[in-house]
Amino acid sequence: xxxxxxxxxKKQNLMEYSRSLRIFIxxxxxxxxxxxxxxxxxxxxxEVHTFDTGQACLEHLHLQxxxxxxxxxxxxxxGAEVLQKIKQFNPEIRVIVLSGQKNISTALDLLKQGANDYxxxxxxxxxxxxxxxxLIKQNIQLKEEVGVLREQLAKQFNSSDIIGQSPAIxxxxxxxxxxxxxxxxxxxxxxxxxxxxxxxxxxHYNSPRRKKRFVAVNMAAIPKELIESELFxxxxxxxxxxxxxxxxKFELADGGTLFLDEIGDLDFSVQAKLLRxxxxxxxxxxxxxxxxxxxxRIITATHKNLFDEVHKGNFRExxxxxxxxxxxxxxxxxxxxxxxxxxSKHFLRNYAKSNRIEIKTLSQEAKDALLNYNFxxxxxxxxxxxxxxxxxxxxxxxxxxxxxxxxxxKRFSLLDGEMTMRDYTKKIIxxxxxxxxxxxxxxxxxxxxxxxxxxxxxxxxx
Numbered sequence: 001x002x003x004x005x006x007x008x009x010k011k012q013n014l015m016e017y018s019r020s021l022r023i024f025i026x027x028x029x030x031x032x033x034x035x036x037x038x039x040x041x042x043x044x045x046x047e048v049h050t051f052d053t054g055q056a057c058l059e060h061l062h063l064q065x066x067x068x069x070x071x072x073x074x075x076x077x078x079g080a081e082v083l084q085k086i087k088q089f090n091p092e093i094r095v096i097v098l099s100g101q102k103n104i105s106t107a108l109d110l111l112k113q114g115a116n117d118y119x120x121x122x123x124x125x126x127x128x129x130x131x132x133x134x135l136i137k138q139n140i141q142l143k144e145e146v147g148v149l150r151e152q153l154a155k156q157f158n159s160s161d162i163i164g165q166s167p168a169i170x171x172x173x174x175x176x177x178x179x180x181x182x183x184x185x186x187x188x189x190x191x192x193x194x195x196x197x198x199x200x201x202x203x204h205y206n207s208p209r210r211k212k213r214f215v216a217v218n219m220a221a222i223p224k225e226l227i228e229s230e231l232f233x234x235x236x237x238x239x240x241x242x243x244x245x246x247x248x249k250f251e252l253a254d255g256g257t258l259f260l261d262e263i264g265d266l267d268f269s270v271q272a273k274l275l276r277x278x279x280x281x282x283x284x285x286x287x288x289x290x291x292x293x294x295x296x297r298i299i300t301a302t303h304k305n306l307f308d309e310v311h312k313g314n315f316r317e318x319x320x321x322x323x324x325x326x327x328x329x330x331x332x333x334x335x336x337x338x339x340x341x342x343x344s345k346h347f348l349r350n351y352a353k354s355n356r357i358e359i360k361t362l363s364q365e366a367k368d369a370l371l372n373y374n375f376x377x378x379x380x381x382x383x384x385x386x387x388x389x390x391x392x393x394x395x396x397x398x399x400x401x402x403x404x405x406x407x408x409x410k411r412f413s414l415l416d417g418e419m420t421m422r423d424y425t426k427k428i429i430x431x432x433x434x435x436x437x438x439x440x441x442x443x444x445x446x447x448x449x450x451x452x453x454x455x456x457x458x459x460x461x462x
Contacts (some may be wrong), residue, residue: 009089072099124281164339168331190330193378196301212256220262238287253296
């Protein structure tokens with residue numbers, strides 16, 4: 001993450017949640033009711049209420065039970081009907097259905113309707129009931145923990161806490177706040193390392209969708225033959241290797257945010273399918289026939305100029321306008337002026353804290369060197385430079401010589417000396433890898449050579 005909000009997720013004991021559980025027992029047989037109550041009350045933290053009829057249970061749902069043990073054969077209402085009404089009142093209530101009959105088709109129907117378990121009333125009922133209750137409690141606790149973590153992430157990615165005082169970054173923060181309060185498609189542009197994903201997360205975790213998932217997909221990192229499966233999912237047996245049904249990123253992001261990073265690298269053949277999904281708000285898994293609706297906020301990011309890509313024929317014009325929405329252009333680190341020193345201080349403090357060492361300061365010479373440096377890798381490069389300087393310096397102050405800045409004299413020159421074509425190729429590859437943070441997939445696309453060729457040539461020098 002490259003924008004680095006100033007607040008961090010605080011360490012918290014996630015086991016602090018109360019393990020108490022409010023349980024309803026709906027059972028008309030007195031002996032069975034006492035037995036089930038005995039099992040439930042074996043844990044003193046359980047608050048247990050009993051009811052003889054389905055109607056009595058439904059009339060007390062305002063007490064907000066977390067778990068209901070429901071007899072399938074009640075004197076007034078059928079078990080399926082009571083289950084349906086419980087789920088209509090609150091789909092989060094867990095329900096265990098108990099029945100005197102072992103009927104597989106009935107059990108499957110109830111599970112499809114939202115029951116969490118189906119247990120037959122036999123000699124093994126007590127142990128299965130205890131086990132089912134414990135699994136449900138773990139599920140509830142996990143959901144609570146996820147909710148707390150999401151709230152902490154919302155605080156971490158508060159746009160007002162993004163580090164920097166430059167006019168350029170303040171303008172970005174203002175747009176980010178506006179974006180969080182709307183549902184419009186967001187397109188984020190900026191050079192590599194400027195913090196596109198951090199801005200996307202800031203928008204999500206400060207929006208009404210923050211309780212749902214933030215799902216990120218890096219288009220440049222996924223081979224074109226797999227991208228459809230990643231986005232739309234696939235059915236079991238759809239192709240060789242599809243041994244199970246897999247949900248795509250659109251399904252996983254339902255109700256939340258889908259972040260399509262490096263959208264400019266999406267293969268042209270998949271762009272039409274992406275456009276249709278966005279227009280229809282539905283997808284079809286590979287090998288499937290059923291249309292699956294989704295409701296996800298779309299945020300895209302790219303370091304490319306998509307308008308130029310449209311004119312080059314690399315990007316569909318209709319998809320370009322579909323994704324345009326609210327555009328947020330991120331400044332390079334060089335354009336942010338004194339933010340370089342503010343961020344440096346932040347990285348120094350964070351590195352010292354995480355490694356439990358004394359924090360160091362920057363000498364004036366070091367500060368001047370940083371302010372005069374171009375930072376082709378932007379904030380990501382600054383973080384690496386500062387952390388390495390903390391390691392290299394044996395003193396309390398970091399000096400200029402501790403900063404590993406790439407000098408202009410050492411920049412790549414095509415005609416340095418006399419070399420073979422193979423040597424020139426290696427030098428070009430090394431230059432591009434350095435420039436693009438050793439992203440082999442991205443470099444292979446830019447140079448239009450296979451990744452195996454890159455690995456082979458570099459291996460010769462190792």
